[in-house]
Amino acid sequence: MNKVTVLGAGSWGTSLAIVLAENGHDCLLWSHREDQANEINNQHTNAKYLPSVELSKVLKSTHVLADAVAHADVIVMAVPTKGIRETCQKMMETLDRKMLFVHVSKGIEPDSLLRISEIMREELDEAFIEDIVVLSGPSHAEEVVLQHPTTVAAACENLASAERVQDLFMNQYFRVYTNQDVIGVEMGGALKNVIALAAGVTDGLGFGDNAKAALITRGLAEMSRLGVKMGAQPLTFAGLTGMGDLIVTCTSVHSRNWRAGNMLGKGMTLQEVLDQMGMVVEGVRTTKAAHQLAEKYDVTMPIASALYEVLFDEQNASDGVGKLMQRMKKHEMAGLFE
Numbered sequence: 001m002n003k004v005t006v007l008g009a010g011s012w013g014t015s016l017a018i019v020l021a022e023n024g025h026d027c028l029l030w031s032h033r034e035d036q037a038n039e040i041n042n043q044h045t046n047a048k049y050l051p052s053v054e055l056s057k058v059l060k061s062t063h064v065l066a067d068a069v070a071h072a073d074v075i076v077m078a079v080p081t082k083g084i085r086e087t088c089q090k091m092m093e094t095l096d097r098k099m100l101f102v103h104v105s106k107g108i109e110p111d112s113l114l115r116i117s118e119i120m121r122e123e124l125d126e127a128f129i130e131d132i133v134v135l136s137g138p139s140h141a142e143e144v145v146l147q148h149p150t151t152v153a154a155a156c157e158n159l160a161s162a163e164r165v166q167d168l169f170m171n172q173y174f175r176v177y178t179n180q181d182v183i184g185v186e187m188g189g190a191l192k193n194v195i196a197l198a199a200g201v202t203d204g205l206g207f208g209d210n211a212k213a214a215l216i217t218r219g220l221a222e223m224s225r226l227g228v229k230m231g232a233q234p235l236t237f238a239g240l241t242g243m244g245d246l247i248v249t250c251t252s253v254h255s256r257n258w259r260a261g262n263m264l265g266k267g268m269t270l271q272e273v274l275d276q277m278g279m280v281v282e283g284v285r286t287t288k289a290a291h292q293l294a295e296k297y298d299v300t301m302p303i304a305s306a307l308y309e310v311l312f313d314e315q316n317a318s319d320g321v322g323k324l325m326q327r328m329k330k331h332e333m334a335g336l337f338e
């Protein structure tokens with residue numbers, strides 16, 4: 001049994017806390033809201049983020065970060081990308097020993113262009129970091145709580161740390177593979193949200209499966225082009241955290257990114273969409289970051305660029321699709337192989 005704290009009581013943090021508690025670990029879930037921590041402890045529900053789910057009674061919650069940190073040998077970071085830096089800064093006020101950190105968030109910080117593990121290393125004192133392991137893959141919270149078969153990867157350069165996280169989470173419905181390509185796994189998880197937003201847009205515009213298949217495969221090509229330039233292994237993008245997560249996010253009504261894109265395609269403004277979602281849509285900020293990364297690394301990312309114009313430059317979504325289709329003719333493998 002391990003003592004594990006999950007930071008962030010949204011849909012993913014809560015689902016993973018359930019997995020950990022069911023696996024027999026002493027799991028504490030931190031919410032930054034006192035009323036939500038009380039609801040989890042007293043009603044055993046998290047109505048906003050996992051409606052109609054009865055949480056395990058052994059799962060405890062706190063809103064006091066110092067207590068959450070004091071509890072743990074392992075800390076799982078499950079706050080949205082925009083909250084990672086601030087949560088690490090608050091943790092630094094209370095951390096007093098080395099910990100194994102796991103992060104499960106899928107984003108890139110605009111402007112700094114840092115991946116999550118890089119933000120964590122910037123904010124947390126190296127003396128307190130045993131290792132940082134990324135847990136990522138095709139895994140909607142709504143299906144994990146129903147114990148539907150799910151596969152993910154635990155990635156860390158140090159294989160022993162990845163294997164420790166594999167052992168923490170793995171059970172009969174949650175299968176964890178190890179991987180040592182941290183850049184590839186983080187970039188796949190973040191960039192698939194951009195493509196899923198675009199897939200939602202084409203569905204919202206009324207296009208069909210051909211357009212969806214085009215976005216998934218050409219999306220994978222531009223994700224791989226950028227990731228490889230940043231140091232990722234090309235094959236990682238063909239795995240769970242690349243193609244696997246693209247499929248699940250681009251084709252599922254559970255995906256917040258797909259749903260947000262769908263509303264955009266139907267004509268709503270970005271602000272109207274975000275107001276209606278009430279949950280994190282990571283792909284919006286990551287589209288900005290991807291646009292900046294494409295410039296920095298001189299990589300062609302037509303889908304991310306078209307989406308950037310729709311989100312931030314008032315480009316009409318239908319015209320955006322037209323522009324993508326009328327790009328100069330190309331070799332299918334351009335930019336992937338010499």
Ligand SMILES: NC(=O)C1=CN([C@@H]2O[C@H](COP(=O)(O)OP(=O)(O)OC[C@H]3O[C@@H](n4cnc5c(N)ncnc54)[C@H](OP(=O)(O)O)[C@@H]3O)[C@@H](O)[C@H]2O)C=CC1
Nearest residue numbers: 009010011012013032078080083105106139140141279280
């Ligand atoms: N949902 C899923 O199926 C999966 C999600 N992920 C990733 O997990 C991460 C978290 O997503 P998810 O749980 O779905 O998001 P949700 O929108 O469901 O929940 C986000 C949670 O984080 C809290 N929060 C927001 N900002 C902060 C902050 N600054 N400090 C502390 N807590 C904060 C929110 O609180 P409040 O209510 O106050 O806003 C809420 O409890 C994302 O990066 C996502 O891509 C990965 C795999 C699957």
Ligand SMILES: O=C(CO)COP(=O)(O)O
Nearest residue numbers: 137138139140255256257
């Ligand atoms: O990452 C996810 C599934 O693997 C969740 O995707 P959304 O954030 O789009 O819901």
